[in-house]
Amino acid sequence: MTDIEYSFYAHVFCGWLFYGFVLFTIYRELIFFTTMRQAYMLSPIYSSRISARTVLVQTIPLQYLNETALRRIFDNVKRVWISTDTTELDDLVKERNEVAMKLEAAEVKLVKLADKERTKQSGNAEQPPKDHQPGTEAEGESGSVAARWLPRSKRPTHRLKPIIGEKV
Numbered sequence: 001m002t003d004i005e006y007s008f009y010a011h012v013f014c015g016w017l018f019y020g021f022v023l024f025t026i027y028r029e030l031i032f033f034t035t036m037r038q039a040y041m042l043s044p045i046y047s048s049r050i051s052a053r054t055v056l057v058q059t060i061p062l063q064y065l066n067e068t069a070l071r072r073i074f075d076n077v078k079r080v081w082i083s084t085d086t087t088e089l090d091d092l093v094k095e096r097n098e099v100a101m102k103l104e105a106a107e108v109k110l111v112k113l114a115d116k117e118r119t120k121q122s123g124n125a126e127q128p129p130k131d132h133q134p135g136t137e138a139e140g141e142s143g144s145v146a147a148r149w150l151p152r153s154k155r156p157t158h159r160l161k162p163i164i165g166e167k168v
Helices: 003-042 067-073 087-120
Strands: none
Touching: none
């Protein structure tokens, strides 16, 4: 082998050394963090808090999924809560997220429309059009800036249920 071929191996070994050093540093910092966190959790100031004494175990085998079995495994347990079926709650959360996304999309559209109307106005951009003076419609909007520039008929709407639902 020539000297050039050996220099390629030198780069490989240097890369391995650097990678090993990075892994060693990450592992050392992880141990330090874990030790520091444990010392903090056991300190007298923090140990009296409920959050320091609460443990969440998410994966429990079925044979231990009752209160007596868990009390045998974990000593000195005051309370045990076993989660129940959450499919109904999951459906409600999904529905809430869909409604929140609709509301957010409508708000973005409203802001864009109001800004477009504001920029159309000639002269002072801060002066609302004469037919949309605050005090009539804007009072019911609790200070909505969009009410200054857009009439209610031009604001984005959607139906609560497709076709037959109430228009909001």
